[in-house]
Every structure is written in C-alpha cells, then in structure tokens.
Amino acid sequence: MKSLRKILLIACLLITGILFIPLKGNSDNKDQCVECHTSAKKLIQITREIAKTKPPAKSAEQEGVG
Amino acid sequence: MEPLAPHEKLFVDTDFIENDENHGEIPCSECHGGDPNDPNWETAHKGLSKDPSYTDPEKTCGECHDHAGENYKNSLHYNLKPYHVLLDKRANPDKKVREKLNSAMDTHCLSCHSSCGQCHISRPNSVEGGLLSGHFFQKKPLMKQTCTACHGSRIGEEYSGSHEGLEPDIHSQKYFMKCEKCHTAEEMHGDGKIYNSRYDVENGPMCLKCHEKIYTDKSKARANHSLHKDKISCYVCHSQSYINCYSCHVGKDKNGISYFKTKPPALNFKIGLNPKKSLKRPENYVTLRHIPIDKKLFDFYVKDGLTQMNAVPTWKLTTPHNIQRITKQNSGCNNCHGNSSIFLLDKDVSSEEKDSNRNVIVPESMIPVKQ
Numbered sequence: 191m192k193s194l195r196k197i198l199l200i201a202c203l204l205i206t207g208i209l210f211i212p213l214k215g216n217s218d219n220k221d222q223c224v225e226c227h228t229s230a231k232k233l234i235q236i237t238r239e240i241a242k243t244k245p246p247a248k249s250a251e252q253e254g255v256g
Numbered sequence: 257m258e259p260l261a262p263h264e265k266l267f268v269d270t271d272f273i274e275n276d277e278n279h280g281e282i283p284c285s286e287c288h289g290g291d292p293n294d295p296n297w298e299t300a301h302k303g304l305s306k307d308p309s310y311t312d313p314e315k316t317c318g319e320c321h322d323h324a325g326e327n328y329k330n331s332l333h334y335n336l337k338p339y340h341v342l343l344d345k346r347a348n349p350d351k352k353v354r355e356k357l358n359s360a361m362d363t364h365c366l367s368c369h370s371s372c373g374q375c376h377i378s379r380p381n382s383v384e385g386g387l388l389s390g391h392f393f394q395k396k397p398l399m400k401q402t403c404t405a406c407h408g409s410r411i412g413e414e415y416s417g418s419h420e421g422l423e424p425d426i427h428s429q430k431y432f433m434k435c436e437k438c439h440t441a442e443e444m445h446g447d448g449k450i451y452n453s454r455y456d457v458e459n460g461p462m463c464l465k466c467h468e469k470i471y472t473d474k475s476k477a478r479a480n481h482s483l484h485k486d487k488i489s490c491y492v493c494h495s496q497s498y499i500n501c502y503s504c505h506v507g508k509d510k511n512g513i514s515y516f517k518t519k520p521p522a523l524n525f526k527i528g529l530n531p532k533k534s535l536k537r538p539e540n541y542v543t544l545r546h547i548p549i550d551k552k553l554f555d556f557y558v559k560d561g562l563t564q565m566n567a568v569p570t571w572k573l574t575t576p577h578n579i580q581r582i583t584k585q586n587s588g589c590n591n592c593h594g595n596s597s598i599f600l601l602d603k604d605v606s607s608e609e610k611d612s613n614r615n616v617i618v619p620e621s622m623i624p625v626k627q
Binding site for chain 1: 259262267269270273285288291292293294384508513514517518521
C-alpha cells in the first residue's frame with residue numbers, strides 16, 4: 191500500500207513537471223504575430239510603409255455596377 | 257461601402273485571443289503559417305496564407321466543424337460551378353480561344369468565391385477585405401459587411417429599397433429580417449450535392465414554406481391566391497420593379513489592374529415564361545431579368561470569345577428581393593390581365609437575342625385576357 195502511494199506521488203510530480211515545461215516555454219518567447227497584430231501603433235506604422243509601394247486597389251477605368 | 261483603414265483591417269482584439277475559448281487559443285501560425293518567432297514582419301510573413309479557410313477549409317475549420325467542412329467544397333460559394341457551366345455553353349469551342357477565356361475568367365469572375373472566413377471573419381475581397389471585428393468569429397455573418405458586400409448591386413439595393421420610387425422588401429422594412437432568416441447555415445454551407453445553377457439548390461428558401469396559410473380563409477387574398485396557384489409565381493404579383501443590365505466589358509488598365517464597365521441599368525418589370533419548370537417551380541409565368549452579359553464581354557482578351565452566345569437565354573429567371581403585399585400590378589386584376597406592357601414580348605428583345613430567348617418570350621396570345 192505504502193509503495194503504491196509513493197509511486198502515485200512520484201507520478202503526480204512527474205506529470206505536473208512535464209506540464210510545466212511547455213507552459214514556461216510559452217511565456218518566454220512571445221508570439222510575434224500577436225505582438226504586432228494587437229498593437230495599433232505598430233500596424234499604422236507598417237501599413238503606411240506598405241501604402242507607399244502599393245498600386246491603388248481599384249482601376250480608374252471601372253464604370254457602372256457589377 | 258467605405259473600405260476600412262489599412263491598420264483596422266489587420267487589428268486583432270486581445271479579447272479574441274483571451275476570451276474566444278474555441279479559437280483564440282490556437283496559435284496564429286497554425287492557421288496562417290508564417291514564422292511566429294521572427295520579429296521582422298516582412299520575413300515573418302514568408303509563406304503566409306492570408307485566408308487559410310479558402311485553400312483548405314476541411315483542414316483549417318473542418319477538423320472541428322465536420323458538416324460545414326465536408327460539404328463546403330461542393331457549395332456554390334466555393335466552387336462557382338454555374339459560372340463554368342454557362343461559359344462552357346457560350347464559349348467559342350476553339351481550344352486556343354478557350355484558354356484565353358479561362359484566364360480572363362480567373363481574373364474577373366472566379367475571385368468572387370466566398371470562403372468560411374469571408375462570411376464569418378473578414379470582409380470579402382470585393383470591398384478590400386479586413387477583419388470584421390478584431391478577428392472575432394461572427395456566428396451570424398453581418399449582412400451589410402458580408403452578404404451584400406458581394407450581393408450588393410442587385411439584392412442589397414433591392415432589399416434595402418435604395419432605388420428611387422421603390423419600397424424596400426417588406427421582410428426588411430416591417431419585420432427587420434436579415435438574410436440568414438431565410439438563407440440558413442445548412443444552405444450556405446452546402447448539402448454536399450453539386451448543383452449547376454443557384455436555382456437548383458434544394459435546401460434554399462421557398463415562399464410557401466413560411467406562408468402556407470395563403471390558400472386558407474385566413475388570407476385576405478384567398479380567392480386570388482387559389483385562382484393562380486401553380487400558374488404564376490409569387491414574384492409576378494408581389495415583387496416591384498428591379499434592375500436589368502444590358503452590357504458588360506472587362507479588361508485591365510495600364511497598371512495591370514482589372515476593371516469592368518457596365519451601362520447604367522434600367523429599372524423594369526417583365527413577366528415571361530418559366531425556363532426552369534420543376535416540381536418545386538411548377539408555374540407557367542415568372543419574373544425575368546436581363547443579365548449583364550455581352551457578346552463582346554471578353555474582347556479585351558480575345559476576339560470572338562462568346563461565339564455561342566445564343567445557346568442560353570439572356571433573360572433569366574429571377575427572384576427579386578423587393579417583396580411587397582400590394583404592388584402596382586397586383587392592386588387590380590386588370591393591372592395585369594390585358595396589360596401587355598409588363599410581359600416580355602417579342603418587341604422587347606433585341607434582334608440578335610431573339611433566338612436565344614424564344615422559350616421565355618410571351619406570345620401575344622398568352623397574355624391573360626381582361627377580367
């Protein structure tokens with residue numbers, strides 16, 4: 191009985207230990223997609239850069255309704 | 257519709273990431289690709305998929321939403337089958353010409369497909385895209401930002417009554433119904449069957465399914481309804497005038513940007529013979545609309561592209577979204593009986609289109625006589 195409890199205890203520690211590794215990993219290297227796409231400031235800056243090089247989306251020759 | 261400001265299109269709400277327990281926790285790169293560890297946006301976006309639900313809806317969404325995922329590739333929003341079917345009929349059979357037509361179709365027509373994302377996450381490309389609301393997944397597609405961003409010039413304007421002198425659709429005007437009240441998730445996601453025409457879709461709405469009582473004493477127009485049951489469609493009595501288009505040309509400008517040109521449409525109302533009779537659609541008389549097509553549609557790319565123009569009618573079955581209880585033509589029996597001006601007659605069809613529309617033109621002898 192006692193040894194079973196010990197095994198369970200060790201198993202528990204092992205499992206929680208394993209679970210902690212990826213959690214820790216996550217908070218260390220931040221997802222750059224989230225960093226940028228949740229910052230209006232950064233997006234404004236980048237979209238201004240892009241706008242300089244991009245042609246207009248609609249042709250000036252378009253006439254009427256589609 | 258005004259496009260969104262460039263940064264608004266791309267702004268993801270932290271609430272979405274933290275509180276949408278179904279989608280917010282999935283790493284961005286699992287759906288979109290790219291490199292989440294690279295702080296330089298240009299290189300981080302290498303290999304990125306802007307719309308992961310178009311390239312592979314089964315994988316991106318279908319893993320968790322089996323029904324939508326499985327059927328979707330056969331839905332008309334995804335496969336645009338009717339475009340191909342009609343081009344097959346109208347196109348010049350010559351192989352070289354056909355290749356040029358196909359590439360013109362790719363540029364001008366086939367980009368109008370709708371992915372899961374274009375109904376639930378982003379605005380469609382036709383209005384320059386951008387997130388609907390901070391990347392939240394919308395349970396009900398927003399009517400104005402999604403549905404009528406694509407179905408705008410006909411359906412959107414008719415439904416909201418933007419044409420001068422015409423009322424909105426009664427379902428909108430008085431009962432505030434949005435598209436999805438009639439066009440359900442099941443219809444929008446497809447039922448797995450492949451259809452050649454929008455009007456073949458089996459799980460689409462039908463007036464009678466919601467208005468069974470019109471042949472009973474509960475209806476003020478019971479006699480009128482019963483007299484014409486299965487003979488003329490609901491639209492013949494209940495829709496207002498609608499737009500008809502008579503030309504369309506496509507091309508690319510000097511910057512390589514594609515454009516189209518259409519003449520101003522005409523508001524009109526024309527009753528014709530039913531070209532698509534079936535159990536679901538048994539009527540002899542229906543409303544018809546002239547569609548924006550022209551023999552010279554693709555001339556910019558290749559001459560003589562649509563040599564078989566006459567293979568299919570240019571006046572087509574239509575179901576205008578501008579229903580009213582009382583209309584000009586139903587407010588008196590003889591606003592319709594004996595009133596040849598609202599029927600599509602031989603003289604209303606241009607000479608080069610007469611042959612293709614023979615089966616829908618109403619012969620004088622078939623105009624119902626004065627009551």
